[in-house]
Amino acid sequence: MSEEVVQGREVTIRFDAGRCVHSRNCVLGRPDVFVPNVPGAWIHPDAASAEAVMHVALSCPSGAIRVAHTDGSATSDAPPVLNTVRVRENGPLAIEAELVIGGQRQATPRATLCRCGQSQNKPFCDGAHVAAGFTATGEPAAKEFAALEVRNGPVSVQPQPNGSLMVTGNLEIVSGTGRTVNKVTKTWLCRCGHSANKPYCDGSHKAAGFVAD
Template identity: 25%
Template sequence: MSITEDGPYVVTGSIPLREQSIAVNETGESIEWQPTKTYPAKKKYALCRCGQSANKPYCDNSHADEGFEGLETASMKPYAEQAKVLDGPRFKLMDQEDLCALARFCDTHQTVWDEVEKTDDPEVAAIFLDQIKDCVSGRLVAIDTATGEPIEAPREQQISTTQDPAEQCSGPLYVEGGIRLISADGKEYERRSRMALCRCGASGNKPFCDGTHVKIGFSDKE
Protein backbone atom coordinates (compact mmCIF):
# COMPACT_ATOMS: atom_id res chain seq x y z
CA MET A 1 0.00 0.00 0.00
CA SER A 2 1.56 3.27 -1.15
CA ILE A 3 0.71 6.90 -0.48
CA THR A 4 0.95 9.18 -3.50
CA GLU A 5 1.96 12.81 -3.17
CA ASP A 6 -1.23 14.86 -2.66
CA GLY A 7 -3.12 11.91 -4.13
CA PRO A 8 -4.72 8.58 -3.24
CA TYR A 9 -3.59 5.42 -1.51
CA VAL A 10 -2.61 2.85 -4.11
CA VAL A 11 -3.22 -0.74 -3.03
CA THR A 12 -1.65 -3.71 -4.79
CA GLY A 13 -1.51 -7.43 -4.13
CA SER A 14 -5.23 -8.28 -4.29
CA ILE A 15 -5.89 -7.11 -0.70
CA PRO A 16 -9.62 -7.52 0.12
CA LEU A 17 -11.63 -4.31 0.49
CA ARG A 18 -14.64 -4.35 2.80
CA GLU A 19 -16.88 -2.11 4.87
CA GLN A 20 -17.35 -2.36 8.64
CA SER A 21 -19.69 -0.43 10.90
CA ILE A 22 -19.55 0.33 14.63
CA ALA A 23 -22.41 -1.50 16.35
CA VAL A 24 -23.63 -0.05 19.65
CA ASN A 25 -25.61 -1.31 22.64
CA GLU A 26 -28.84 0.14 24.02
CA THR A 27 -26.96 2.96 25.74
CA GLY A 28 -25.03 3.93 22.62
CA GLU A 29 -21.69 2.43 23.62
CA SER A 30 -19.49 0.91 20.90
CA ILE A 31 -19.49 -2.88 21.29
CA GLU A 32 -18.21 -4.48 18.08
CA TRP A 33 -17.26 -4.10 14.45
CA GLN A 34 -20.01 -5.40 12.18
CA PRO A 35 -19.17 -6.39 8.57
CA THR A 36 -21.61 -4.61 6.25
CA LYS A 37 -20.21 -4.86 2.72
CA THR A 38 -17.63 -6.54 0.51
CA TYR A 39 -16.29 -4.68 -2.51
CA PRO A 40 -15.44 -6.47 -5.78
CA ALA A 41 -12.01 -8.12 -5.72
CA LYS A 42 -9.28 -6.21 -7.55
CA LYS A 43 -5.54 -6.80 -7.88
CA LYS A 44 -4.89 -3.05 -7.72
CA TYR A 45 -7.02 -0.07 -6.76
CA ALA A 46 -6.69 3.56 -5.66
CA LEU A 47 -8.55 4.77 -2.56
CA CYS A 48 -9.60 8.39 -2.08
CA ARG A 49 -7.49 10.28 0.46
CA CYS A 50 -8.82 13.80 -0.06
CA GLY A 51 -12.45 13.08 0.86
CA GLN A 52 -13.77 14.71 -2.33
CA SER A 53 -14.16 11.80 -4.74
CA ALA A 54 -17.61 11.27 -6.22
CA ASN A 55 -16.80 7.57 -6.47
CA LYS A 56 -15.81 6.86 -2.85
CA PRO A 57 -14.07 4.85 -1.61
CA TYR A 58 -12.20 4.93 -4.91
CA CYS A 59 -10.22 7.88 -6.23
CA ASP A 60 -11.65 9.82 -9.20
CA ASN A 61 -8.82 12.41 -9.38
CA SER A 62 -10.80 15.03 -7.45
CA HIS A 63 -7.64 15.65 -5.42
CA ALA A 64 -6.13 17.37 -8.48
CA ASP A 65 -9.20 19.50 -9.14
CA GLU A 66 -9.52 20.52 -5.49
CA GLY A 67 -5.82 21.21 -4.93
CA PHE A 68 -5.63 18.70 -2.09
CA GLU A 69 -2.55 19.03 0.13
CA GLY A 70 -1.82 15.61 1.57
CA LEU A 71 1.45 16.30 3.34
CA GLU A 72 2.31 13.51 5.78
CA THR A 73 3.03 15.03 9.17
CA ALA A 74 2.92 11.92 11.41
CA SER A 75 6.13 10.80 13.08
CA MET A 76 7.76 7.70 11.65
CA LYS A 77 9.23 6.72 15.01
CA PRO A 78 8.27 3.21 16.19
CA TYR A 79 5.06 2.94 18.21
CA ALA A 80 6.96 1.78 21.31
CA GLU A 81 8.99 4.99 21.32
CA GLN A 82 5.90 7.21 21.20
CA ALA A 83 3.39 5.40 23.40
CA LYS A 84 2.93 6.00 27.12
CA VAL A 85 2.87 2.94 29.37
CA LEU A 86 0.41 2.43 32.23
CA ASP A 87 1.24 -0.39 34.61
CA GLY A 88 -1.26 -2.99 35.76
CA PRO A 89 -1.01 -6.24 37.76
CA ARG A 90 -1.76 -8.62 34.85
CA PHE A 91 -1.51 -6.38 31.80
CA LYS A 92 0.10 -3.08 30.97
CA LEU A 93 -1.51 -0.55 28.67
CA MET A 94 0.43 1.21 25.91
CA ASP A 95 -1.24 4.34 24.58
CA GLN A 96 -0.23 6.60 21.68
CA GLU A 97 -2.89 9.28 21.98
CA ASP A 98 -2.33 11.08 18.68
CA LEU A 99 -3.51 7.96 16.81
CA CYS A 100 -7.01 8.16 18.31
CA ALA A 101 -9.73 7.71 15.67
CA LEU A 102 -12.66 8.30 18.08
CA ALA A 103 -14.25 4.87 17.70
CA ARG A 104 -14.96 4.87 21.48
CA PHE A 105 -14.54 1.14 22.24
CA CYS A 106 -12.18 2.19 25.04
CA ASP A 107 -15.06 3.89 26.89
CA THR A 108 -17.46 0.94 26.97
CA HIS A 109 -18.04 -0.45 30.52
CA GLN A 110 -15.30 1.34 32.47
CA THR A 111 -12.57 3.03 30.47
CA VAL A 112 -9.47 0.98 29.71
CA TRP A 113 -7.42 3.50 31.70
CA ASP A 114 -9.45 2.65 34.81
CA GLU A 115 -9.48 -1.07 34.08
CA VAL A 116 -5.73 -1.56 33.63
CA GLU A 117 -5.19 -1.26 37.40
CA LYS A 118 -7.75 -4.05 37.99
CA THR A 119 -6.54 -6.60 35.43
CA ASP A 120 -5.80 -9.14 38.18
CA ASP A 121 -9.59 -9.65 38.11
CA PRO A 122 -10.22 -12.15 35.24
CA GLU A 123 -13.57 -10.60 34.36
CA VAL A 124 -12.13 -7.09 34.13
CA ALA A 125 -9.11 -8.39 32.21
CA ALA A 126 -11.35 -10.06 29.60
CA ILE A 127 -13.32 -6.85 29.06
CA PHE A 128 -10.09 -4.83 28.93
CA LEU A 129 -8.60 -7.06 26.22
CA ASP A 130 -11.82 -7.09 24.21
CA GLN A 131 -12.01 -3.29 24.18
CA ILE A 132 -8.38 -2.96 23.07
CA LYS A 133 -8.85 -5.56 20.33
CA ASP A 134 -11.45 -3.32 18.67
CA CYS A 135 -9.29 -0.17 18.77
CA VAL A 136 -9.27 0.60 15.05
CA SER A 137 -6.07 2.64 15.02
CA GLY A 138 -3.84 0.55 17.25
CA ARG A 139 -3.58 3.51 19.62
CA LEU A 140 -4.05 1.04 22.48
CA VAL A 141 -2.00 -2.13 22.97
CA ALA A 142 -2.11 -4.56 25.90
CA ILE A 143 1.16 -5.99 27.17
CA ASP A 144 1.35 -9.26 29.12
CA THR A 145 3.31 -8.44 32.28
CA ALA A 146 4.51 -12.06 32.55
CA THR A 147 6.14 -12.16 29.12
CA GLY A 148 6.50 -8.52 28.15
CA GLU A 149 4.85 -9.35 24.83
CA PRO A 150 1.90 -7.53 23.24
CA ILE A 151 -1.46 -9.29 23.09
CA GLU A 152 -2.29 -9.30 19.38
CA ALA A 153 -4.43 -11.98 17.79
CA PRO A 154 -3.53 -12.88 14.19
CA ARG A 155 -5.44 -10.84 11.61
CA GLU A 156 -5.91 -11.47 7.94
CA GLN A 157 -4.77 -8.71 5.64
CA GLN A 158 -7.73 -6.55 4.70
CA ILE A 159 -8.73 -2.92 4.31
CA SER A 160 -12.14 -1.67 5.41
CA THR A 161 -13.99 1.55 4.93
CA THR A 162 -15.76 2.30 8.20
CA GLN A 163 -19.10 3.72 9.25
CA ASP A 164 -20.07 5.32 12.57
CA PRO A 165 -23.89 5.41 12.70
CA ALA A 166 -23.96 6.74 16.25
CA GLU A 167 -22.07 9.85 15.13
CA GLN A 168 -23.81 9.87 11.72
CA CYS A 169 -20.54 9.91 9.83
CA SER A 170 -18.09 7.74 7.92
CA GLY A 171 -14.77 6.84 9.50
CA PRO A 172 -11.20 6.07 8.44
CA LEU A 173 -9.72 3.21 6.50
CA TYR A 174 -9.26 0.28 8.89
CA VAL A 175 -6.04 -1.43 7.76
CA GLU A 176 -5.39 -4.83 9.32
CA GLY A 177 -2.86 -7.63 9.20
CA GLY A 178 0.45 -5.79 9.08
CA ILE A 179 -0.01 -4.38 5.59
CA ARG A 180 3.06 -2.54 4.39
CA LEU A 181 2.56 1.25 4.16
CA ILE A 182 4.95 3.32 2.05
CA SER A 183 5.07 7.11 2.32
CA ALA A 184 4.98 9.44 -0.67
CA ASP A 185 8.75 9.86 -0.41
CA GLY A 186 9.37 6.11 -0.43
CA LYS A 187 9.94 5.49 3.29
CA GLU A 188 8.24 2.60 5.06
CA TYR A 189 6.12 3.16 8.15
CA GLU A 190 6.39 0.64 10.96
CA ARG A 191 4.21 -2.37 10.24
CA ARG A 192 1.40 -2.69 12.77
CA SER A 193 -1.51 -5.11 13.02
CA ARG A 194 -4.01 -2.23 13.09
CA MET A 195 -3.91 1.22 11.52
CA ALA A 196 -6.54 3.88 10.86
CA LEU A 197 -5.75 5.98 7.79
CA CYS A 198 -7.38 9.33 7.08
CA ARG A 199 -9.79 9.44 4.12
CA CYS A 200 -11.68 12.64 4.92
CA GLY A 201 -8.64 14.69 3.93
CA ALA A 202 -8.68 16.79 7.09
CA SER A 203 -6.54 14.94 9.65
CA GLY A 204 -3.74 16.90 11.25
CA ASN A 205 -1.71 13.69 11.62
CA LYS A 206 -1.69 12.38 8.05
CA PRO A 207 -1.60 9.69 6.88
CA PHE A 208 -3.22 8.56 10.13
CA CYS A 209 -6.71 9.44 11.30
CA ASP A 210 -7.02 11.86 14.22
CA GLY A 211 -10.81 11.79 14.58
CA THR A 212 -11.48 14.89 12.48
CA HIS A 213 -14.05 12.97 10.41
CA VAL A 214 -16.38 13.08 13.44
CA LYS A 215 -15.94 16.82 13.91
CA ILE A 216 -16.65 17.64 10.26
CA GLY A 217 -19.37 15.02 9.74
CA PHE A 218 -17.55 13.31 6.86
CA SER A 219 -19.70 10.99 4.79
CA ASP A 220 -18.81 8.67 1.92
CA LYS A 221 -22.51 8.26 1.07
CA GLU A 222 -23.07 11.71 -0.38
Protein backbone atom coordinates in the same frame (compact mmCIF):
# COMPACT_ATOMS: atom_id res chain seq x y z
CA MET B 1 -18.35 2.25 -18.63
CA SER B 2 -17.88 -1.52 -18.75
CA GLU B 3 -14.52 -3.21 -18.60
CA GLU B 4 -12.69 -3.40 -21.92
CA VAL B 5 -11.12 -6.75 -22.77
CA VAL B 6 -8.57 -6.89 -25.59
CA GLN B 7 -6.98 -10.21 -26.49
CA GLY B 8 -3.63 -10.42 -28.23
CA ARG B 9 -1.46 -13.31 -29.32
CA GLU B 10 0.37 -13.65 -25.99
CA VAL B 11 -1.59 -11.57 -23.49
CA THR B 12 -5.10 -10.40 -22.70
CA ILE B 13 -5.47 -6.85 -21.37
CA ARG B 14 -8.42 -5.78 -19.23
CA PHE B 15 -9.08 -2.08 -18.62
CA ASP B 16 -11.58 -0.81 -16.06
CA ALA B 17 -12.16 2.91 -16.61
CA GLY B 18 -14.05 3.13 -13.32
CA ARG B 19 -10.87 2.43 -11.37
CA CYS B 20 -8.47 4.52 -13.46
CA VAL B 21 -6.87 7.49 -11.67
CA HIS B 22 -4.84 8.63 -14.69
CA SER B 23 -1.42 7.97 -13.20
CA ARG B 24 -0.39 7.68 -16.89
CA ASN B 25 2.13 4.93 -16.18
CA CYS B 26 0.63 3.06 -19.12
CA VAL B 27 0.66 5.77 -21.79
CA LEU B 28 4.09 7.05 -20.74
CA GLY B 29 5.64 3.62 -20.21
CA ARG B 30 4.25 1.90 -23.31
CA PRO B 31 2.81 4.50 -25.69
CA ASP B 32 2.89 1.85 -28.40
CA VAL B 33 0.48 -0.37 -26.44
CA PHE B 34 -1.77 2.30 -24.90
CA VAL B 35 -2.65 5.06 -27.36
CA PRO B 36 -5.43 7.27 -25.90
CA ASN B 37 -7.55 9.90 -27.62
CA VAL B 38 -7.59 8.22 -31.00
CA PRO B 39 -10.56 6.93 -33.00
CA GLY B 40 -11.11 3.20 -32.82
CA ALA B 41 -8.96 0.75 -30.91
CA TRP B 42 -6.54 2.31 -28.43
CA ILE B 43 -5.17 -0.80 -26.69
CA HIS B 44 -2.69 -2.85 -28.76
CA PRO B 45 -1.47 -5.89 -26.78
CA ASP B 46 0.75 -7.16 -29.59
CA ALA B 47 2.76 -3.94 -29.90
CA ALA B 48 5.20 -5.03 -27.17
CA SER B 49 6.45 -8.21 -25.57
CA ALA B 50 4.30 -10.06 -23.05
CA GLU B 51 6.80 -9.18 -20.32
CA ALA B 52 6.64 -5.46 -21.15
CA VAL B 53 2.85 -5.42 -21.13
CA MET B 54 2.80 -7.32 -17.83
CA HIS B 55 5.16 -4.71 -16.34
CA VAL B 56 2.64 -1.98 -17.18
CA ALA B 57 -0.12 -3.82 -15.32
CA LEU B 58 2.10 -4.36 -12.30
CA SER B 59 2.90 -0.64 -12.21
CA CYS B 60 -0.74 0.48 -12.47
CA PRO B 61 -1.52 1.68 -8.92
CA SER B 62 -5.30 1.53 -9.23
CA GLY B 63 -5.62 -1.95 -10.71
CA ALA B 64 -7.45 -0.47 -13.72
CA ILE B 65 -5.13 -2.43 -16.02
CA ARG B 66 -4.92 -6.20 -15.62
CA VAL B 67 -2.94 -8.55 -17.82
CA ALA B 68 -2.87 -12.32 -18.18
CA HIS B 69 -0.79 -14.51 -20.46
CA THR B 70 -3.09 -16.35 -22.84
CA ASP B 71 -1.42 -19.66 -21.97
CA GLY B 72 -2.25 -19.16 -18.29
CA SER B 73 1.39 -19.00 -17.22
CA ALA B 74 1.24 -15.57 -15.54
CA THR B 75 -1.22 -12.93 -14.39
CA SER B 76 -0.98 -9.47 -12.85
CA ASP B 77 -3.67 -10.59 -10.39
CA ALA B 78 -1.23 -12.72 -8.40
CA PRO B 79 -0.96 -11.40 -4.82
CA PRO B 80 2.31 -9.67 -3.91
CA VAL B 81 4.99 -11.14 -1.67
CA LEU B 82 5.02 -7.88 0.31
CA ASN B 83 1.90 -5.90 1.23
CA THR B 84 2.29 -2.13 0.97
CA VAL B 85 0.29 1.06 1.06
CA ARG B 86 2.07 3.98 -0.57
CA VAL B 87 1.20 7.52 0.48
CA ARG B 88 0.91 9.63 -2.66
CA GLU B 89 1.83 13.32 -2.34
CA ASN B 90 -1.40 15.37 -2.53
CA GLY B 91 -3.16 12.23 -3.67
CA PRO B 92 -4.58 8.84 -2.74
CA LEU B 93 -3.35 5.81 -0.86
CA ALA B 94 -2.05 3.20 -3.30
CA ILE B 95 -2.44 -0.21 -1.70
CA GLU B 96 -1.11 -3.54 -2.93
CA ALA B 97 -2.14 -6.76 -1.21
CA GLU B 98 -4.60 -9.61 -1.43
CA LEU B 99 -7.50 -7.21 -0.93
CA VAL B 100 -10.93 -7.44 0.61
CA ILE B 101 -12.56 -4.00 0.43
CA GLY B 102 -15.88 -3.38 2.12
CA GLY B 103 -16.31 -7.13 2.47
CA GLN B 104 -15.77 -7.75 -1.26
CA ARG B 105 -12.78 -9.73 -2.42
CA GLN B 106 -11.03 -7.80 -5.20
CA ALA B 107 -10.02 -9.37 -8.50
CA THR B 108 -6.81 -7.33 -8.53
CA PRO B 109 -4.32 -6.82 -5.69
CA ARG B 110 -3.96 -3.10 -6.47
CA ALA B 111 -6.25 -0.20 -5.60
CA THR B 112 -6.08 3.53 -5.00
CA LEU B 113 -8.11 4.68 -2.00
CA CYS B 114 -9.46 8.21 -1.61
CA ARG B 115 -7.95 10.27 1.18
CA CYS B 116 -9.21 13.74 0.19
CA GLY B 117 -12.85 13.01 1.02
CA GLN B 118 -14.09 14.28 -2.37
CA SER B 119 -14.27 11.13 -4.53
CA GLN B 120 -17.66 10.20 -5.96
CA ASN B 121 -16.51 6.58 -6.04
CA LYS B 122 -15.53 6.08 -2.39
CA PRO B 123 -13.63 4.28 -1.04
CA PHE B 124 -11.76 4.39 -4.35
CA CYS B 125 -10.02 7.48 -5.73
CA ASP B 126 -11.56 9.10 -8.81
CA GLY B 127 -9.05 11.93 -9.21
CA ALA B 128 -11.20 14.48 -7.36
CA HIS B 129 -8.20 15.53 -5.25
CA VAL B 130 -6.82 17.49 -8.19
CA ALA B 131 -9.86 19.74 -8.65
CA ALA B 132 -10.25 20.02 -4.88
CA GLY B 133 -6.69 21.29 -4.47
CA PHE B 134 -6.04 18.63 -1.83
CA THR B 135 -2.65 18.96 -0.16
CA ALA B 136 -1.06 16.32 2.02
CA THR B 137 2.50 15.15 2.33
CA GLY B 138 3.70 11.95 0.77
CA GLU B 139 6.51 11.84 3.33
CA PRO B 140 4.92 11.26 6.74
CA ALA B 141 7.22 10.93 9.73
CA ALA B 142 8.41 7.42 10.52
CA LYS B 143 7.06 5.70 13.60
CA GLU B 144 8.72 3.07 15.75
CA PHE B 145 7.73 -0.35 14.54
CA ALA B 146 8.62 -4.00 14.88
CA ALA B 147 9.28 -6.37 12.02
CA LEU B 148 6.25 -8.25 10.77
CA GLU B 149 6.38 -12.02 11.20
CA VAL B 150 4.55 -12.37 7.86
CA ARG B 151 4.72 -9.68 5.17
CA ASN B 152 1.95 -10.80 2.84
CA GLY B 153 -1.50 -12.38 3.12
CA PRO B 154 -5.04 -10.98 3.02
CA VAL B 155 -5.69 -7.35 3.94
CA SER B 156 -9.17 -6.11 4.82
CA VAL B 157 -10.11 -2.49 4.16
CA GLN B 158 -13.37 -1.68 5.92
CA PRO B 159 -14.73 1.86 5.46
CA GLN B 160 -16.26 3.03 8.73
CA PRO B 161 -19.61 4.85 8.36
CA ASN B 162 -18.83 8.58 8.14
CA GLY B 163 -15.32 7.76 9.29
CA SER B 164 -11.93 6.30 8.52
CA LEU B 165 -10.66 3.23 6.73
CA MET B 166 -10.07 0.39 9.18
CA VAL B 167 -7.28 -1.72 7.71
CA THR B 168 -6.50 -5.16 9.10
CA GLY B 169 -3.68 -7.39 7.92
CA ASN B 170 0.08 -7.39 7.47
CA LEU B 171 0.95 -4.06 5.90
CA GLU B 172 3.93 -1.76 5.42
CA ILE B 173 3.18 1.96 5.10
CA VAL B 174 5.56 3.48 2.58
CA SER B 175 6.30 7.10 1.70
CA GLY B 176 6.26 8.47 -1.82
CA THR B 177 10.04 8.09 -2.06
CA GLY B 178 9.97 4.50 -0.86
CA ARG B 179 10.76 4.83 2.86
CA THR B 180 8.95 2.37 5.11
CA VAL B 181 7.44 4.62 7.78
CA ASN B 182 5.39 2.04 9.67
CA LYS B 183 4.56 -1.65 9.84
CA VAL B 184 1.13 -2.60 11.13
CA THR B 185 -1.36 -5.40 11.45
CA LYS B 186 -4.23 -3.01 12.19
CA THR B 187 -4.60 0.72 11.65
CA TRP B 188 -7.13 3.43 10.84
CA LEU B 189 -6.34 5.62 7.85
CA CYS B 190 -7.85 9.04 7.16
CA ARG B 191 -10.25 9.31 4.24
CA CYS B 192 -11.98 12.60 5.06
CA GLY B 193 -8.99 14.78 4.24
CA HIS B 194 -9.02 16.66 7.54
CA SER B 195 -6.75 14.67 9.86
CA ALA B 196 -3.76 16.56 11.25
CA ASN B 197 -1.95 13.23 11.50
CA LYS B 198 -2.25 11.97 7.91
CA PRO B 199 -2.21 9.29 6.70
CA TYR B 200 -3.73 8.17 10.01
CA CYS B 201 -7.16 9.10 11.32
CA ASP B 202 -7.27 11.46 14.30
CA GLY B 203 -11.07 11.72 14.60
CA SER B 204 -11.33 14.96 12.59
CA HIS B 205 -14.08 13.47 10.43
CA LYS B 206 -16.54 14.09 13.27
CA ALA B 207 -15.95 17.83 13.53
CA ALA B 208 -15.79 18.10 9.72
CA GLY B 209 -19.20 16.46 9.33
CA PHE B 210 -17.78 13.92 6.91
CA VAL B 211 -20.46 11.73 5.36
CA ALA B 212 -19.70 8.47 3.54
CA ASP B 213 -20.81 4.88 3.67
